Amino acid sequence: MCGIAGVLYKQAGDHEIGKTLIEMLDGCQHRGPDSTGFALYGEDKDQLQLRFIVPTETQARQKAVDNIASLLARHGATIESEQSVGCSYQIAVNFEGDLLRFTKDIEEHAKLVSVGHTLDIIKDDGTAHELDSTYQVGEVKGTHGIGHVRLATESAVRPEAAHPFWATGFEDIAIVHNGQITNYWKMRRRLERRGFTFHTDNDSELVAVYLADKLKQGETLDHVLETAIADLDGTFSFLVSTPNEIGYAKDNLAAKPMVLYETDDMIAIASEEVSLNRLFPGQSINSTEPAPGTFQTWSRSI
Amino acid sequence: MVTIDLSQTEITDANNRIRDCGRDGQDVEIINPDARHNIGVGLVDPITVNVQGSAGYFCGGLSDGAHYEIEHNAGWAVGDNIYSGSVVVGGNAGAIAGVAIRGAEIVVRGNMGSRAGQVMKAGTLCCGGNAAFMAGYMMYGGRIIILGNGAAKVGQDMSAGEIFVGGKIESLGNDTIIVDMEAGERDEIMEFLERYKMSYKGDFTKVVSAGKKLRYANSEPRSRPQPFFVSSNSSNYWNPKVQEDIWIKGEVGRYRIRGYGASKPVPHLNDIAFVKDVTSRQYKSEELQDVNLKTTVGGRYGAKPLSLSMPVMIAPMSFGALSRSVKIALARASRLSGISENTGEGGMLDEQREEADQLIFQCLSGRLGWNVKDMQRADAIEIYISQGAKPGLGGQLMAKKVTPELAAIRGIPQGIDLRSPSRHPDVLGADDLVIKVEEFREATMHKVPLGIKMGAGRVNDDIKIAYKDGFDFVELDGLQGSTGAASTEVLENVGIPTLSAVQEAIDGLQEIDAGDDMDLVMMGGIKDGVDVVKMLALGADCTSVGTSAIIAGGCIACMQCHVGTCPVGIATQDKEHEARYDIDLQSQNMHRYFESLRWQIASITKALGYDDVHKVSRDDLVALTPEAADITGLPLLSEHPVLNRPELGLEVLDRKAG
Known part of the structure; x- marks a missing residue:
């Protein structure tokens, strides 16, 4: 509604x-x-832009960010830049590969809300x-x-x-x-x-x-x-x-x-x-x- | 001419100024409207309001006598429910233009959106361009003129009135027929068009109701009176009651219709008890006077709340389902006991308004008897979404009860089997409802509390919507709630019991941290003051009684309310039958019954150790059955932490009650 x-x-x-x-x-x-x-x-943009929803509480947030980093590493994606704002964590990554497999795995373990080279989804x-x-x-x-x-x-x-x-x-x-x-x-x-x-x-x-x-x-x-x-x-x-x-x-x-x-x-x-x-x-x-x-x-x- | 700039003025202030101008007889022009909602709502003086641009939803709605000129477009429901006056839209109109009008002239020079003229009763809706689908949906009377094309389903389920289409008709709606124009009709249309300076030279196709679905093919037969306890009988499977039901279905070939609510046993307040040993408390009967039972309902947003002498209201019951005499008796009894009466569907009676000190005016989907003047003289307004007896369905009023008098107040043809719409024309979601709420606030100058009546279905979701949409109070009706007529399948099987409903409501409100500013009024099977206190302890703020009030006032519970020949003159519009009803006697009986509720509520409150009924809480209750414990989360008797540790004694609770 x-x-x-x-x-x-x-x-x-x-x-x-x-x-x-x-x-x-x-x-x-x-x-x-x-x-x-x-x-x-x-x-x-050259890099793939990803935005995640992460907890706002500092410790939990760090844990979520660390988790995202290890997920990306698993798929050979490297972080070019990162930004943490509001309830979200936004990163630009270098990634070449099967996006569906990549995002499916990430989505199982993190709250991924935006994926694209031109798109950015901001919601709260x-x-x-x-x-x-x-x-x-x-x-x-x-x-x-x-x-x-x-x-x-x-x-x-x-x-x-x-x-x-x-x-x-x-x-x-x-x-x-x-x-x-x-x-x-x-x-x-x-x-x-x-x-x-x-x-x-x-x-x-x-x-x-x-x-x-x-x-x-x-x-x-x-x-x-x-x-x-x-x-x-x-x-x-x-x-x-x-x-x-x-x-x-x-x-x-x-x-x-x-x-x-x-x-x-x-x-x-x-x-x-x-x-x-x-x-x-x-x-x-x-x-x-x-x-x-x-x-x-x-x-x-x- | 007074100029109001909507880029500088809030809509509520603007509408107050428009009303002031109305009283002074001064016309108004609105600049920078920029499609804002609710412009000119609730105006009851014959001035002209000129909107210099586009208007949003409900422009000119709930008005009587005023004239509106909208130079550009109008949003949904332009001219909603206007009694007299006119609206001229220079551009296009959105969906449901002219919804529920009772005599106005609405002219849209461009195209109009879907469902134009839905549930209109009288007056003219004219469109210079094309009308989107379902023009004239469920209309009860009046005239729609479409100079362009009519999209699919023209006149869908119309009961009466005429639709004239100049262009092509994509398809006709259910139960409609094309007929020849009568002598003089074309001249009348041309006169209308000329008045509004619209030129048209072509022919018209006239669409009217075919009349095949206005009555049930087979009337519900008059069966032997079925006492409630017989209908509830489940001692043997193929009992005489079941057999009779099957025989009658073999005769009429459809679902059965009856009055009253679910007759099967479901977990209810009887399955809960007060946890304290009330007999050990001694108090003098005079002390009961000092127990506070006063209850206010509807103060959330600063409107003048209902002020009740105890946490009890009379439930909404219509003039239509019930006779005029009963509505008068109920209103009188409500005044004598200091509680509120409710119009139910179908309009407000003058006698009812005079007798009742506090009267809730109910708005239903068919907008039958709904009007701005009665809104403005109501003490609270309630939007009916559904009721416990038949969640998701509209009311039914069999032809025998649709007398000329009743048809006149509702604005419908007499002698039809009235099946009210199941949905509001202008509320198709929680988002639309927000704007409807604002329209009602504007029409009543934000002075009147606004409630929502809901049948208990998905209460946990619904209660949150009610809270977010800005209602002052909710009347929530469980499965056991009664009605004047509904199908037995729905009566017995749709919805959740009142006990579950109150728990889901409380849980839902807690989940969104709603606090307690929106009042919760529970109904559906409340039979005495004991039930009232239990309901308040579970978390309700107030209760509402319908069936028990009617029984106190002479009802014999034969469940034949739908037939229209009520032997005691309650559920009837037949003058001979109604003459059997003694208003003086029965209003006194109801009043005494309400006073018995008062005594019970005060006694139990006092016995539980409180001086205010609003202090009772869940700690005062214990569940007697596993089902009741499961539904409410109350401790089961056998597992109660204190009752099962006799060494602690009841003093623990006594100290807590302090």
């Missing part, structure tokens, strides 16, 4: 994606006061502005990103249960979701049989894994979203982001709100128009509400 937001600037460049998403999420924070999260796409308990003051989200520049505010209904309030979710084993993919997947267990068992593991009981994680699985098979994002609408039961509006695209899918019952606004320069999508209007204060914008059971994707120029 949540609010979602996404923005993509069509031209390459250093756009204020952090500030933009903070504004949009602050606009719909009433939909989810428990936790907030961002998936931000900045410059393409608290509001958009609270996250900004801890993680300086507002300073992040890039081309696109998605964000989420969460009101926990069925799973616990913990940073790792916050959105966005990265798509396990598939770098630079993230999703945010508003709604409820009612065939969660059926779909989860189906994916578990295919070798995927789940780290929360959050149905949004399922959406991420589902999409990743399809993308891994080489399907286009458009096609993946189309099959998602057919395969997933329930009420949902979700956004997905890849290194160059964002897209949405909306369930057949149109039970979860979503509006979008597109200009020549950008596309912005949010649960409520009040979030879009934050980007254009004092103006009336020609937003549209996608029809039930539809999807669409947008790409940035490369």
Whole structure:
């Protein structure tokens, strides 16, 4: 139960994606006061960027960090740089190998929440502005990103249960979701049989894994979203982001709100128009509400 | 003309100023609205509010007589529940435009989102562009005009009213039919369009209810009165009760319907006892006067709380399920005993309002009888999500009870088997509910406590949502809670017992460190003051009694509430039957019953060693059965740490009670 937001600037460049998403999420924070999260796409870095959720208490944190170091060593990955902030531990690593095997092993022993060369997922308990003051989200520049505010209904309030979710084993993919997947267990068992593991009981994680699985098979994002609408039961509006695209899918019952606004320069999508209007204060914008059971994707120029 | 800048003014302050302008007869313009929610909610004066930009959810909602002009777009539920007046949206409207209107004119010049006009009762909803799917979903009356196309399922499950579509209809909804337009109808539409300066030259397709599903194909037969204890009889498997049930199903070919709640035995408060030896305590009966029983409910966010003389309310029961006379008697008894009465579904009666000192007004999914004026004269408001008797389902009111008088107050056609919607049109999740809560706060100037009524299902999750969504109090109803009509499958098998419900609620609130500022009112099988004290000891702040109040007031528990021919004039709308009900006599009986609760609550509190009923705690209780111990976490009698160490004696507990 949540609010979602996404923005993509069509031209390459250093756009204020952090500030933009903070504004949009602050606009719909009433939909989810428990936790907030961002998936931000900045410059393409040489090293693989990993972000973990670690305990905030010093001793436990050190233990978690040491554990991560030994995990990485096991896979021959070397740490180039590290940063510890809020509930997270972020590192840049040199890694060449099978990412799925690598992350699967790591995820069994540590709370890995973001994997990619351009993607960084920042999420924690608290509001958009609270996250900004801890993680300086507002300073992040890039081309696109998605964000989420969460009101926990069925799973616990913990940073790792916050959105966005990265798509396990598939770098630079993230999703945010508003709604409820009612065939969660059926779909989860189906994916578990295919070798995927789940780290929360959050149905949004399922959406991420589902999409990743399809993308891994080489399907286009458009096609993946189309099959998602057919395969997933329930009420949902979700956004997905890849290194160059964002897209949405909306369930057949149109039970979860979503509006979008597109200009020549950008596309912005949010649960409520009040979030879009934050980007254009004092103006009336020609937003549209996608029809039930539809999807669409947008790409940035490369 | 007064100008309010929403970039500088909080919405609550803005709405207060709009209301002041309404009283002064001054029009208002809103600048920099930027799609903010709840603009102009709760206005009951005939001024014009001009919104210079886009509005968010519920713009103009819960109003009566005002006119709104929104220059650009509107969010969900524009014009929610308006009685009279108008809203004109220059751009597009989101989902459920014109939801539950009772007579307004809503014009959307652009497109409108899904489920437009859901549960509307009267008035006109007009759309210049296309309407998304399920336009006119469950509408009870009024007129929808769509100049563009109608997407899938136009008129889904509509009971009455008309939908006119100028463009293409993707598909018709359940139980609808296309009919020819009547003489004069087109002229009326053209007159309407002209008034709002909309030009249209094409034809219309008229969609109405086919009327095949407005009544059950086979009515529930009038069976012999089934005393509650017979229905609960499980002594032999294929007993006469079971046989009769099977015969009747063979006749009607569907589920059975009856009144009352679950009749099978489930773990309950009887399975718990007070741990102390109350007989050893001596006190004079005058001392009972000094035991504090006063209970306030709903003060969490500064609204004026309900102030009850004891931790007891009357449970929500509708005018509809019950006769007018019974609602008056209940209201009177509540006043005489200093507790609260509750409207239940279906609107507020003037006599009920006059008789009751404290009246809770309940909002249900069908918005039957729901309106801003009664909200503003209520002492508390309660959003019904579900009830213990039938979690997840809407109410049922059989045609015999849907009289012209009742249909008028609810705004529905008379003589249908009314099956209320199971969901609120504008609450499809906890996130939407947040905005609904704000709308109700705005409509009542933040002065009236706001509660949520829930049937006990997944209480541990639900109670957290209620807390986070900002409710002042929760009325939580266990499996044993009763109803005027529901299917027996649901009555007996859906939901969890009241005892489990209270424990899950307390645990859930503790898990999120909620403290005790949101009041928990427990109901479902509370039969006396002993139950009330046990419930408070388990952690509830207050209790609510429905069935026991009705029984005190003359009910013979025959469980035929749904039939509509109640022999004692309680569950009926038949004037002849209702005439059997003596309001003076029965209100006094109920009042005396409530006073017996008071005496019991005070006596037990005193006997447990307290001067305030709100001081009782889990330490005062012991579980008598393994099931009750398992559900509540209370020590089982045979394992009680003190009771099984006689050498310690009961003084240990006495000292603790101090």
